[in-house]
Amino acid sequence: MTRRLVVVHPDADVLAQAAAARLLTRILDVQSVRRPVHVVLTGGTVGIATLAAAAQSPLLAAVDWSGVHLWWGDERFLPSGDPDRNETQARAALVDALEATAGLPAENVHPIAGPDVAGSPAASAAAYAADLAAQADDGRVPAFDVLLLGMGPDGHVASLFPGHAELAATGAAVGVHGSPKPPAERVSLTFEAINAARQVWVVAAGAEKAEQVASALAGQPVAEVPASGVRGTHRTLWLLDTASADAP
Numbered sequence: 001m002t003r004r005l006v007v008v009h010p011d012a013d014v015l016a017q018a019a020a021a022r023l024l025t026r027i028l029d030v031q032s033v034r035r036p037v038h039v040v041l042t043g044g045t046v047g048i049a050t051l052a053a054a055a056q057s058p059l060l061a062a063v064d065w066s067g068v069h070l071w072w073g074d075e076r077f078l079p080s081g082d083p084d085r086n087e088t089q090a091r092a093a094l095v096d097a098l099e100a101t102a103g104l105p106a107e108n109v110h111p112i113a114g115p116d117v118a119g120s121p122a123a124s125a126a127a128y129a130a131d132l133a134a135q136a137d138d139g140r141v142p143a144f145d146v147l148l149l150g151m152g153p154d155g156h157v158a159s160l161f162p163g164h165a166e167l168a169a170t171g172a173a174v175g176v177h178g179s180p181k182p183p184a185e186r187v188s189l190t191f192e193a194i195n196a197a198r199q200v201w202v203v204a205a206g207a208e209k210a211e212q213v214a215s216a217l218a219g220q221p222v223a224e225v226p227a228s229g230v231r232g233t234h235r236t237l238w239l240l241d242t243a244s245a246d247a248p
């Protein structure tokens, strides 16, 4: 049975520090029982701050990074190296350093292709689904050991936005058009893929997210609050700061 836990931190900085320590500990825990470890990263404010905090953690050196695969929950459909790509920001915060000095193999890093590599968001989604399938025991998606998600003030997770058709997409990944948050074109894991993860952690901070945090935790319809629909097969964690946990 899946368990849900809500943990409230004093502020966004402590939240990022705690999420980083929790993430590295989770990887260590999994490495004590199986390999490889599959981790899904998120973009967004707290998501990237969490990676930056992990980069400074003494726990980093305890992980065997040669046995870790890194994925993304979504990507803005922008060319490689664009500063607004989630990949670019994650690389700057942590991933490049892991490759350069901690033994993370480049082939274990699985970015979502942008327009310099794939002709369209749909083509990128198809390529990403194939990459996921190649690493999956069931030929679909790996049972991610931990999948991080940010949440927007509109309740979106990954690039699954309220009222959008992609909420109902099947398969592992979907091309997204008309995103209300720029850029308009994106690629996202589907709910099917997200909810195949053993553990899903939603990280959110700030008063502007409080209403949607409360709605998601209350189980409002996914079409209105996509964050309502995420859960890990073993555990779902909501990692919040006091502002985002303080419903109006």
Ligand SMILES: O=C1O[C@H](COP(=O)(O)O)[C@@H](O)[C@H](O)[C@H]1O
Binding pocket: 042, 043, 044, 045, 046, 047, 073, 074, 075, 076, 086, 149, 150, 151, 152, 153, 157, 158, 159, 181
């Ligand atoms: O565009 C995105 O936004 C969300 C949330 O970002 P935040 O800055 O409000 O925390 C993020 O989770 C997603 O990965 C990203 O593509």
